Amino acid sequence: MADADHGAHGGASWGMAAKATLHCLTGCAIGEILGMVIGTALMWGNVPTMLLAIAFAFLFGYSLTLLAVRRSHLGWKSAIKVALAADTVSIAVMELVDNGIIAVVPGAMDAHLSDALFWSSLLGGFAVAFLITTPVNKWMIGRGQGHAAVHASH
Structure with a gap:
């Protein structure tokens, strides 16, 4: 019987994929904003x-993973490889x-930080990106790729 983190036949669960995507979304959101x-x-x-904003999204996304894998006493070179393997596709899709x-979204590119249109299009974009990226992460983790690299490093 499969445990709570893994689906049948070694695949990833939706919960695991959603956690990986939320982790990615956090770094992307911080960097992008x-x-x-x-x-x-x-x-x-x-x-x-x-x-x-895109460069910062990648930087912060990778940085969150680096912090996590460095806590497991992985060296910098190995930690960077894990972060690149774990996050590149997820961040790119997001x-x-x-x-x-x-x-x-009409007018969103010209909206100011004080405009509701700016924030609604940005947050709406994050929500849609989360919904699209979660199945991508599920597929990758189920094949031992993406965030599976982070789990393997612990």
């Missing part, structure tokens, strides 16, 4: 601000979906 705030404060255009939604 920080990037947008900085880009807006510096009065950059849409493209440079979005590029900074950023593609989230930023795609922001790009297609």
Whole structure:
């Protein structure tokens, strides 16, 4: 019988996939919001601000994983490899979906930080990205990839 964290035949459970996606979403959200705030404060255009936000999303997403695997006494080189293996696809899917939604919502790209449209499109994009990225993570973990690398490092 499969335990609570694993599905039948060694696959990943939806709960495990949702946890991995939530972990990814946390790093992405911190980085993306920080990037947008900085880009807006510096009065950059849409493209440079979005590029900074995406770069920060990857940076913070990888950093959260690095913190977790370093706590398990993994060396820096191995920890970086684990973070890259665990998060690259998940963050990429999340950023593609989230930023795609922001790009297609009329007026969202030009909304200011004080506008409800900015926050509703950003948070809505995160919600949709979570729903799309969770099955991707489930599929990857079930095949020993993605966040399965984090579990293997502990």
